Amino acid sequence: MTADDQKRISGEAAAELVEAGMVVGLGTGSTAAWFVKALAARRLDIRGVPTSEATADLARELGIGLASLDDVKSIDLTVDGADEIGPGLSLIKGGGAALLREKLVWEASRRCVVIADAAKHVKTLGKFPLPIEVVRFGHPHTGRRLADIAAEFDLPPPRLRTAERGVVVTDGGNVIYDMASGTIADPAALASALKSVTGVVDHGLFLDLADEALLGTDDGVVKLVP
Numbered sequence: 001m002t003a004d005d006q007k008r009i010s011g012e013a014a015a016e017l018v019e020a021g022m023v024v025g026l027g028t029g030s031t032a033a034w035f036v037k038a039l040a041a042r043r044l045d046i047r048g049v050p051t052s053e054a055t056a057d058l059a060r061e062l063g064i065g066l067a068s069l070d071d072v073k074s075i076d077l078t079v080d081g082a083d084e085i086g087p088g089l090s091l092i093k094g095g096g097a098a099l100l101r102e103k104l105v106w107e108a109s110r111r112c113v114v115i116a117d118a119a120k121h122v123k124t125l126g127k128f129p130l131p132i133e134v135v136r137f138g139h140p141h142t143g144r145r146l147a148d149i150a151a152e153f154d155l156p157p158p159r160l161r162t163a164e165r166g167v168v169v170t171d172g173g174n175v176i177y178d179m180a181s182g183t184i185a186d187p188a189a190l191a192s193a194l195k196s197v198t199g200v201v202d203h204g205l206f207l208d209l210a211d212e213a214l215l216g217t218d219d220g221v222v223k224l225v226p
Ligand SMILES: O=C[C@H](O)[C@H](O)[C@H](O)COP(=O)(O)O
Pocket: 027, 028, 029, 030, 031, 032, 080, 081, 082, 083, 093, 094, 095, 096, 097, 098, 099, 102
């Protein structure tokens, strides 16, 4: 089974968790896109709260009714992908630059289910560079403060994310610094150090947020709990 097939079966399994009448958080990325497609195919009467403009576009195309986070009191279930799933369902997210809206939607949700292909499940977080969302104003200064924090954790300086068209700008108008680490020995300590920096809006460590993971494997979908 390819990684994409594993993503697809995890997305399809998650779509089965949705019931009519629910408010559903719609994650971002290639795995979440499989979930959105499978959900649309069920033609349930639900409202989706998208975590990015890309997901909003896909959901609209597929006929899913949307609501914004501002319009709902809470979200029944959010389903989203991850870049890494570590011990206790600690996560790295933000490879697609959607981490801020994702975290806001996750935190407003009663239940959060992470979906992924098997390779995303790791013993220790950190092989995937940790995305950090930073306000654009003065970001080179914030980047230098992030480098100081990285040094305290024995990590190399984070790098400003660029793509073919230049610096990557998030849906919220911010930039992303990626902190390549190899190993994050103490995710909670790093998370709190990063949040202490003025200019950091948020980071891609999702700790104590996921209620379960549905992992697509060659033997089918495996459920993990914290
Ligand atoms: O910002 C993007 C999100 O956090 C994605 O959920 C994450 O990068 C995983 O994406 P994919 O399912 O494409 O691997």
